[in-house]
Amino acid sequence: xxxxxxxxxxxxxxxxxxxxxxxxxxxxxxxxxxxxxxxxxxxxxxxxxxxxxxxxxxxxxxxxxxxxxxxxxxxxxxxxxxxxxxxxxxxxxxxxxxxxxxxxxxxxxxxxxxxxxxxxxxxxxxxxxxxxxxxxxxxxxxxxxxxxxxxxxxxxxxxxxxxxxxxxxxxxxxxxxxxxxxxxxxxxxxxxxxxxxxxxxxxxxxxxxxxxxxxxxxxxxxxxxxxxxxxxxxxxxxxxxxxxxxxx
Amino acid sequence: xxxxxxxxxxxxxxxxxxxxxxxxxxxxxxxxxxxxxxxxxxxxxxxxxxxxxxxxxxxxxxxxxxxxxxxxxxxxxxxxxxxxxxxxxxxxxxxxxxxxxxxxxxxxxxxxxxxxxxxxxxxxxxxxxxxxxxxxxxxxxxxxxxxxxxxxxxxxxxxxxxxxxxxxxxxxxxxxxxxxxxxxxxxxxxxxxxxxxxxxxxxxxxxxxxxxxxxxxxxxxxxxxxxxxxxxxxxxxxxxxxxxxxxxxxxxxxxxxxxxxxxxxxxxxxxxxxxxxxxxxxxxxxxxxxxxxxxxxxxxxxxxxxxxxxxxxxxxxxxxxxxxxxxxxxxxxxxxxxxxxxxxxxxxxxxxxxxxxxxxxxxxxxxxxxxxxxxxxxxxxxxxxxxxxxxxxxxxxxxxxxxxxxxxxxxxxxxxxxxxxxxxxxxxx
Ligand code: SF4
Ligand code: SF4
Numbered sequence: 001x002x003x004x005x006x007x008x009x010x011x012x013x014x015x016x017x018x019x020x021x022x023x024x025x026x027x028x029x030x031x032x033x034x035x036x037x038x039x040x041x042x043x044x045x046x047x048x049x050x051x052x053x054x055x056x057x058x059x060x061x062x063x064x065x066x067x068x069x070x071x072x073x074x075x076x077x078x079x080x081x082x083x084x085x086x087x088x089x090x091x092x093x094x095x096x097x098x099x100x101x102x103x104x105x106x107x108x109x110x111x112x113x114x115x116x117x118x119x120x121x122x123x124x125x126x127x128x129x130x131x132x133x134x135x136x137x138x139x140x141x142x143x144x145x146x147x148x149x150x151x152x153x154x155x156x157x158x159x160x161x162x163x164x165x166x167x168x169x170x171x172x173x174x175x176x177x178x179x180x181x182x183x184x185x186x187x188x189x190x191x192x193x194x195x196x197x198x199x200x201x202x203x204x205x206x207x208x209x210x211x212x213x214x215x216x217x218x219x220x221x222x223x224x225x226x227x228x229x230x231x232x233x234x235x236x237x238x239x240x241x242x243x244x245x246x247x248x
Numbered sequence: 249x250x251x252x253x254x255x256x257x258x259x260x261x262x263x264x265x266x267x268x269x270x271x272x273x274x275x276x277x278x279x280x281x282x283x284x285x286x287x288x289x290x291x292x293x294x295x296x297x298x299x300x301x302x303x304x305x306x307x308x309x310x311x312x313x314x315x316x317x318x319x320x321x322x323x324x325x326x327x328x329x330x331x332x333x334x335x336x337x338x339x340x341x342x343x344x345x346x347x348x349x350x351x352x353x354x355x356x357x358x359x360x361x362x363x364x365x366x367x368x369x370x371x372x373x374x375x376x377x378x379x380x381x382x383x384x385x386x387x388x389x390x391x392x393x394x395x396x397x398x399x400x401x402x403x404x405x406x407x408x409x410x411x412x413x414x415x416x417x418x419x420x421x422x423x424x425x426x427x428x429x430x431x432x433x434x435x436x437x438x439x440x441x442x443x444x445x446x447x448x449x450x451x452x453x454x455x456x457x458x459x460x461x462x463x464x465x466x467x468x469x470x471x472x473x474x475x476x477x478x479x480x481x482x483x484x485x486x487x488x489x490x491x492x493x494x495x496x497x498x499x500x501x502x503x504x505x506x507x508x509x510x511x512x513x514x515x516x517x518x519x520x521x522x523x524x525x526x527x528x529x530x531x532x533x534x535x536x537x538x539x540x541x542x543x544x545x546x547x548x549x550x551x552x553x554x555x556x557x558x559x560x561x562x563x564x565x566x567x568x569x570x571x572x573x574x575x576x577x578x579x580x581x582x583x584x585x586x587x588x589x590x591x592x593x594x595x596x597x598x599x600x601x602x603x604x605x606x607x608x609x610x611x612x613x614x615x616x617x618x619x620x621x622x623x624x625x626x627x628x629x630x631x632x633x634x635x636x637x638x639x640x641x642x643x644x645x646x647x648x649x650x651x652x653x654x655x656x657x658x659x660x661x662x663x664x665x666x667x668x669x670x671x672x673x674x675x676x677x
Contacts, residue, residue: 070670075674107677111667111670113667
């Protein structure tokens with residue numbers, strides 16, 4: 001059995017891989033001690049080889065992982081497992097978002113990451129949901145209830161938050177504001193996609209891919225493109241790392 | 249951990265009217281950073297010892313030399329750009345010192361006065377003077393400024409209140425009349441240096457100076473050629489350090505020491521001994537210059553087991569790729585070839601600037617690199633925008649390419665690591 005571990009900024013994800021199949025996975029909060037957390041999670045498995053990815057990959061490599069790869073490569077490997085022909089991946093994680101472009105063989109040819117700020121990341125959605133009083137799970141479905149075309153102009157999290165508050169005070173219905181927040185993230189993603197280039201099918205991975213409004217709006221703004229998601233979008237990176245473990 | 253100490257010279261600093269207490273803290277931080285980034289490297293050439301000493305003595309030994317030179321009436325000129333006709337200063341028996349502008353530490357001092365959204369190099373450099381935390385800045389007779397970008401051009405006006413700042417107009421095109429303008433500027437500069445030194449520069453003086461600076465540039469060219477071998481005989485970090493020291497060391501001694509190091513590297517190349525195995529990815533860096541002590545990108549790349557083999561930068565090949573013909577006899581002819589040489593610098597301030605695009609591709613081939621990282625500082629508009637054309641040229645040539653825009657703060661190091669490592673994965677295939 002091979003194990004991939006993705007030490008993200010907010011969660012630790014583990015995927016187990018054997019004979020070309022995903023045979024198990026686990027997701028937990030990173031906690032204050034992601035190292036200890038990882039070891040506890042690993043204890044349930046008995047891998048011949050562990051590959052680490054994510055923000056904590058250096059630490060993991062130093063202490064227990066046999067190898068480390070970047071999230072970029074991990075997502076490429078993981079996404080291709082589910083969609084062998086895909087050439088474009090969008091990953092929205094807690095702290096950063098990425099757009100990855102692959103060649104026919106699945107090798108990374110180009111990628112983009114958001115810069116220092118949180119706009120366009122899972123964190124951004126989280127803050128805006130909280131400002132509007134939604135839980136993360138409610139946020140997307142609520143936005144889908146809107147038919148309006150309100151918009152948020154600011155890309156900066158701090159300014160966007162005050163924009164949201166003033167819309168609320170003006171009496172704009174919360175689902176319309178929620179839709180505006182989603183559209184602002186999507187327009188940022190589309191900008192990154194345009195810079196990197198994209199194919200007919202985009203794999204959407206990372207936790208935000210479970211948000212139905214994000215998926216729908218992304219597909220709508222990229223007319224004619226298929227936006228697909230694997231069953232467990234959060235563990236695509238961990239799965240990619242596990243596949244890498246199986247390669248060596 | 250290995251210890252490294254940048255030596256303290258409190259009396260000398262006092263004499264130079266520095267903020268001694270604050271500066272002493274900066275000194276300790278520099279020492280720690282140097283130990284962590286430099287002394288921890290594996291397989292370092294033995295002859296790096298001289299350059300380590302140059303850093304240990306950066307706030308003392310070398311500064312003392314400048315102060316002594318000044319007592320003999322020799323002019324000391326602080327610079328920020330490779331567009332300074334260094335030969336003219338050396339001809340007057342003077343000294344050029346490249347001033348630092350690569351540290352996060354001095355930026356808050358600058359931001360008390362300057363706007364925040366200008367490039368970190370200008371802010372860092374200005375902050376060193378505003379906070380009185382750079383002995384070189386305190387020791388210079390005047391600072392040489394130029395008009396290569398708006399941030400610098402306008403900052404010189406403010407800097408002039410703190411230290412005399414002499415500004416030369418750098419043309420931004422390369423037509424005949426631009427060269428004529430530059431020649432006039434060089435003549436004025438010569439008069440200025442003659443005035444400060446109280447010495448008329450003769451043809452012989454200039455001829456000697458041209459030889460001296462050519463010697464320094466030849467040594468650096470040799471170092472660059474040696475880096476093109478695989479496995480690389482020296483790390484990119486060490487080479488960058490040498491290129492940075494080139495701006496403040498005594499030029500004859502410096503050339504000698506670089507050549508001694510190159511002899512050692514020659515032996516390494518012959519015996520196939522490198523700093524990393526031959527299959528380590530080889531990367532070239534192109535873009536905005538990295539003023540001392542800006543080692544951020546090199547450190548990130550080389551911590552990921554890759555090696556940087558070339559800097560297409562003013563702290564790099566742009567500084568030394570061109571020499572000046574040594575056989576001209578009359579002052580007019582000498583100034584003519586000197587002007588020509590400077591007009592070949594392909595700084596991004598020029599338009600059009602096709603030479604630079606071609607030069608990047610040429611250096612990529614010569615260096616045996618496997619990919620290019622374009623580096624620009626935040627708010628450095630000319631490099632940031634010229635990056636578009638470099639990227640297109642790389643795409644056309646099928647060269648793996650990554651563009652990075654950053655500043656001196658540590659905030660984005662994690663993200664840069666991910667991007668650099670992903671780029672190296674791309675190269676490794
Ligand atoms: S990049 Fe341009 S402005 Fe900067 S040192 Fe080089 S020549 Fe001067
Ligand atoms: S880095 Fe760019 S913006 Fe900054 S001083 Fe140099 S040329 Fe100007």
